[in-house]
Amino acid sequence: xxxxxxxxxxxxxxxxxxxxxxHEGEQVAIFFCGxxxxxxxxxxxxxxxxxxxxxxxxMGSIGEDVVVASPLYxxxxxxxxxxxxxxxEHTLKTYPIRLEGGEVQLxxx
Amino acid sequence: xxxxxxxxxxxxxxxHKFIDNLLQDTKADEFEIITFSEEPRxxxxxxxxxxxxxxxxxxxxxxxxxxxxxxxxxNFVLNDKVTELNTSDNYVxxxxxxxxxxxxxxxxxxxxxxxxxxxxxxxxxxLVYRTIEDLEAINASASQxxxxxxxxxxxxxxxxxNALKAAGLETHVVEFAPRLMAVxxxxxxxxxxxxxIEDLGVNVHTEKATTEIVAGETCRYRMNFADxxxxxxxxxxxxxxxxxxxxxxxQFDLEIGERGGxxxxxxxxxxxxxxxxxxECALWGGRIFGxxxxxxxxxxxxxxxxxxxxxxxxxxxxxxxxxxxxxxxxSIGDAHGNTPGAQSYTYNDEIEQVYKRLIVSEDGKKVLxxxxxxxxxxxxxxxxxxxxxxxxxxxxxxxILPNTGGEExxxxxxxxxxxxxxxxxxxxxxxxxxxxxxxxxxxDMAAIKGETKASTxxxxxxxxxxxxxxxxxxxxxxxxKNDICEHFAYSRKELADIIRVKKIKTFDELLDSHGKxxxxxxxxxAVGSILASYWNDYVLEEEHMGLQDTNxxxxxxxxxxxxxxxxxxxxxxxxxxxxxxxxxxxxxEFNLYTKVTGGQRIDLFGAQLHELPIIWKxxxxxxxxxxxxYGKSVRTVKSCVGSTWCRYGVNDSVGFAINIEDRYKGxxxxxxxxxxxxxxxxxxxxxxxxDVGVIATENGWNLYVCGNGGMRPRHADLFATDLDDDTLIKxxxxxxxxxxxxxxxxxxxxxxxxxxxxxxxxxxxxxxxxKLGLGAExxxxxxxxxxxxxxxxxxxxxxxxxxxxxxxxxxxxxTDSNLAYVVExxxxxxxxxxERIQSVELVD
Ligand SMILES: Cc1cc2nc3c(=O)[nH]c(=O)nc-3n(C[C@H](O)[C@H](O)[C@H](O)COP(=O)(O)OP(=O)(O)OC[C@H]3O[C@@H](n4cnc5c(N)ncnc54)[C@H](O)[C@@H]3O)c2cc1C
Ligand code: HEM
Ligand code: SF4
Ligand code: SF4
Numbered sequence: 001x002x003x004x005x006x007x008x009x010x011x012x013x014x015x016x017x018x019x020x021x022x023h024e025g026e027q028v029a030i031f032f033c034g035x036x037x038x039x040x041x042x043x044x045x046x047x048x049x050x051x052x053x054x055x056x057x058x059m060g061s062i063g064e065d066v067v068v069a070s071p072l073y074x075x076x077x078x079x080x081x082x083x084x085x086x087x088x089e090h091t092l093k094t095y096p097i098r099l100e101g102g103e104v105q106l107x108x109x
Numbered sequence: 110x111x112x113x114x115x116x117x118x119x120x121x122x123x124x125h126k127f128i129d130n131l132l133q134d135t136k137a138d139e140f141e142i143i144t145f146s147e148e149p150r151x152x153x154x155x156x157x158x159x160x161x162x163x164x165x166x167x168x169x170x171x172x173x174x175x176x177x178x179x180x181x182x183x184n185f186v187l188n189d190k191v192t193e194l195n196t197s198d199n200y201v202x203x204x205x206x207x208x209x210x211x212x213x214x215x216x217x218x219x220x221x222x223x224x225x226x227x228x229x230x231x232x233x234x235x236l237v238y239r240t241i242e243d244l245e246a247i248n249a250s251a252s253q254x255x256x257x258x259x260x261x262x263x264x265x266x267x268x269x270x271n272a273l274k275a276a277g278l279e280t281h282v283v284e285f286a287p288r289l290m291a292v293x294x295x296x297x298x299x300x301x302x303x304x305x306i307e308d309l310g311v312n313v314h315t316e317k318a319t320t321e322i323v324a325g326e327t328c329r330y331r332m333n334f335a336d337x338x339x340x341x342x343x344x345x346x347x348x349x350x351x352x353x354x355x356x357x358x359x360q361f362d363l364e365i366g367e368r369g370g371x372x373x374x375x376x377x378x379x380x381x382x383x384x385x386x387x388x389e390c391a392l393w394g395g396r397i398f399g400x401x402x403x404x405x406x407x408x409x410x411x412x413x414x415x416x417x418x419x420x421x422x423x424x425x426x427x428x429x430x431x432x433x434x435x436x437x438x439x440s441i442g443d444a445h446g447n448t449p450g451a452q453s454y455t456y457n458d459e460i461e462q463v464y465k466r467l468i469v470s471e472d473g474k475k476v477l478x479x480x481x482x483x484x485x486x487x488x489x490x491x492x493x494x495x496x497x498x499x500x501x502x503x504x505x506x507x508x509i510l511p512n513t514g515g516e517e518x519x520x521x522x523x524x525x526x527x528x529x530x531x532x533x534x535x536x537x538x539x540x541x542x543x544x545x546x547x548x549x550x551x552x553d554m555a556a557i558k559g560e561t562k563a564s565t566x567x568x569x570x571x572x573x574x575x576x577x578x579x580x581x582x583x584x585x586x587x588x589x590k591n592d593i594c595e596h597f598a599y600s601r602k603e604l605a606d607i608i609r610v611k612k613i614k615t616f617d618e619l620l621d622s623h624g625k626x627x628x629x630x631x632x633x634x635a636v637g638s639i640l641a642s643y644w645n646d647y648v649l650e651e652e653h654m655g656l657q658d659t660n661x662x663x664x665x666x667x668x669x670x671x672x673x674x675x676x677x678x679x680x681x682x683x684x685x686x687x688x689x690x691x692x693x694x695x696x697x698e699f700n701l702y703t704k705v706t707g708g709q710r711i712d713l714f715g716a717q718l719h720e721l722p723i724i725w726k727x728x729x730x731x732x733x734x735x736x737x738x739y740g741k742s743v744r745t746v747k748s749c750v751g752s753t754w755c756r757y758g759v760n761d762s763v764g765f766a767i768n769i770e771d772r773y774k775g776x777x778x779x780x781x782x783x784x785x786x787x788x789x790x791x792x793x794x795x796x797x798x799x800d801v802g803v804i805a806t807e808n809g810w811n812l813y814v815c816g817n818g819g820m821r822p823r824h825a826d827l828f829a830t831d832l833d834d835d836t837l838i839k840x841x842x843x844x845x846x847x848x849x850x851x852x853x854x855x856x857x858x859x860x861x862x863x864x865x866x867x868x869x870x871x872x873x874x875x876x877x878x879x880k881l882g883l884g885a886e887x888x889x890x891x892x893x894x895x896x897x898x899x900x901x902x903x904x905x906x907x908x909x910x911x912x913x914x915x916x917x918x919x920x921x922x923x924t925d926s927n928l929a930y931v932v933e934x935x936x937x938x939x940x941x942x943x944e945r946i947q948s949v950e951l952v953d
Contacts, residue, residue, distance in 0.1 A: 007919065007920045008919045008920050012913070012919050014651055014654055014655065014914075015651070015655065016627070016628075016654075016655030017654055017655045017662070019914070019919045020917060020918055020919065021918055021919050021920050021921075022918045022920055022921040022923060027918075027925075030919075033627065034617070034655075035627055045927070049669065049671075050942070051669065051670045051671035051927065052671055052917075052925045052927050053667070053671040056659065056662060056663065056667070056671075057630070057659070058629070058630040058633055058634070058655070058656075058657075058658065058659075059627070059655060060596075060626075060627050060628045060629030060630055060632075060633060061596075061626040061627035061628070061629065062595070062629060063595070066627065067629070069629070069630035071658075071659035071667055072659070072667065072669065072671075074630060076555075076629075076630075085555070085559075086555060086558060086559040087559070
């Protein structure tokens, strides 16, 4: 059985923006889409700009993909797969995430 | 099959390049390489030789090392000069008696310094400037000398003079010709260079022919000149030109030019089979090429020929741009105007010490050459025009007049730029690279960035890259859509109209009614900006927050490590000592790196997310407001001190600057806006490079618009003269709102005006004559915007709900553990990757 750990409450999420959570020692960027009501979780570390900033990027879509744009140099990362659209050699770690009873939860390792 | 033996005589810059190129070749393993050097070390960077005096070591200068040669099976023999050449039995013999046979022989023996045959030129402290050993000798001699003379006022001579001066010697340059750098510069350029160099404390003596060097009275030596004068000195450096090192070729019957140099053809072959000559020792088309780049080309050509290729050497452009003793100097093409019928334009500013001469063809259509001293900004453009044989613009003088070195001055659109023109300097991407990417299917900026990396560095070239992209798409017959992005089939201007006319207040409303998808980092900030321009809501309202770009969303400029900078408004650049002390105290308390900006305010760097509200609370309490340095919005109004203090001022520029800064502060716009006000025509506030520039006259104010500094400078256009305060403000209201309505996303006023149909005259009709009948509407929109002004930081620090976002983690008070700093010049800065790896002493 997998364990889910609550990192914050749903009220802490603002539609179409990100926040950063500390999860088992790792920085996780969490995004909430106001339209489809889905949540996404990827590593907060921007492998290109080399700084912990992705939670502060702009969320959006490119074609069907839901993406975040790095606030530093604007590359797009697919929020579902973590893949970088412009430089596919970079992929972000993704984390299982869910909304449960008004809480935002990440899965324990 | 046994390997072919390639013997390379000379392991200088070009000899090494040859070896390196051969090793990289696909046929590398068909060859066995052996190289001889007269010097005690493998190739090093002679071009950077002078940096040896400023601390570079032999290891820093090295172009290769023994390990690399060993790993690649290159045999090398140092300190052994090749003294004999047998071209019938194909072998060479060295000074130590070593004999090596060859299948292919490459002579890369470079050149040697020419020492004029002056009696006494062989004494202990008479030296030359070519090798590391020479520099060691110069160092040793300089430490026992007070006065030094360089014989020869060419490129190298002046570099040598710089070295002597840096060593603390009283420095003289003695030149035989009537001016310095006689090869590259004309009279005017040479004269200015001389003045500048003399201002730096180097004594220049021209038209001096040294007849003998004898024992001195006050110094070690005395140089006697043909005109009867003399000069006392402790050491002498000869830099009177170079001569090709063609000794071997001479002795062993290779063809030599009349004035030296080993004659080669387009494949760098000498007249003897299997013997090549490359670099400074080679004579091609009757010319020696004393620069490294042509040598490198020859190395490539020789490798090509030896491996069965057909590349050719077809001469080289000898244009140069460099800094000599801190003075910028450039020479392009036919700098002397020797071409029959050549005509020239000259710009000579004795005050600013700038000299520029442009040499054009008889019909006035092409650039033949140029001389630039003191300001070499035009070098790139002129060189491109010459190399690409481009037509000159209608008014060629504009190319060398001040502040017109940019592309605008060429009067050309991007179509006229040659394919070799460099668009992105960070990643050296040319127009041709972008065109190739388009041909390969890249049809938007994201694709171009991915393919070529253009505009992914500092981003300064984004607009130019986009123009090349659009032009190329149009050339290929694509319909150029001005759609802002895939989510809206409208241009920014159309979106602005929709928002204004339909009174749309949020992004979601607009997306639902006119767009598709979720939006992206292009349309969201653009729409956010339009909403703010018209309705001026608090940008961090929940429905606007997700629209804000990197900087706006936390009301600070994000720096490379994810921390922010803080720039409070200092209207007009006027600040009280007390407020200055507050800034100092805050900077000290939070250990913020402090720097004065170009906009006359103070930038505090390195604040972490959670510190921003604490810092801003202190600043707001002390009476500061946000400076909107993070926004695409009105930034600052720079001012000179004006009539209240300045002897020349005719109006109160500071007072007026503060007025207009207060009026327009924070106005969100398609791109940032910068203003300035000067108190008289001397223009110390540099208002003519601003979006809105105001200059005081005896009768009021002159208004300038659409200037730009930055990456594509543009002089502002004079828009109206002798205005009173109210009229000026009315015009500026209308001007700004008209720009906001009609500009493209991220289009500065300068580019906007260039693309505005009807140009400046049309703009005057709209703003001054109110041709479109929009005047009152535009003013009302501005009034509404101003009425809704709030200091975003004040609003933010007063809202506990908004403050929640200003922490690194939503679920912890920890901060970002990835931040690391080192101290430089008594302040901290982000540690580089290397410093992190080496874990030099980091600070908090
Ligand atoms: C101070 C200084 C500044 C310069 N600045 C610039 C600049 O800014 N831009 C620019 O383009 N160029 C510059 N140059 C010129 C540039 O360095 C030369 O064009 C380049 O080094 C030529 O390379 P090369 O291999 O032909 O000759 P070299 O680099 O001189 O190499 C020739 C080598 O062959 C050796 N050799 C000669 N004869 C024999 C033999 N018989 N047996 C064995 N070995 C032999 C020599 O000892 C030497 O090591 C500068 C030169 C100097 C000295
Ligand atoms: C008595 C007359 C003058 C006074 C009192 C004066 C004063 C000043 C001062 C105090 C500054 C510093 C502003 C700053 O650091 O931000 C300045 C900058 C400047 N001055 Fe003057 N100045 C005078 C004459 C001139 C003249 C005649 C010119 C032009 C020909 C000129 C050109 C400039 C320029 C271009 C700057 C801006 C430099 C920068 O941005 O760092 N000044 N002046
Ligand atoms: S501040 Fe401007 S000019 Fe300086 S490095 Fe950054 S982008 Fe480039
Ligand atoms: S522009 Fe005129 S008034 Fe202003 S500081 Fe310069 S000289 Fe003085």
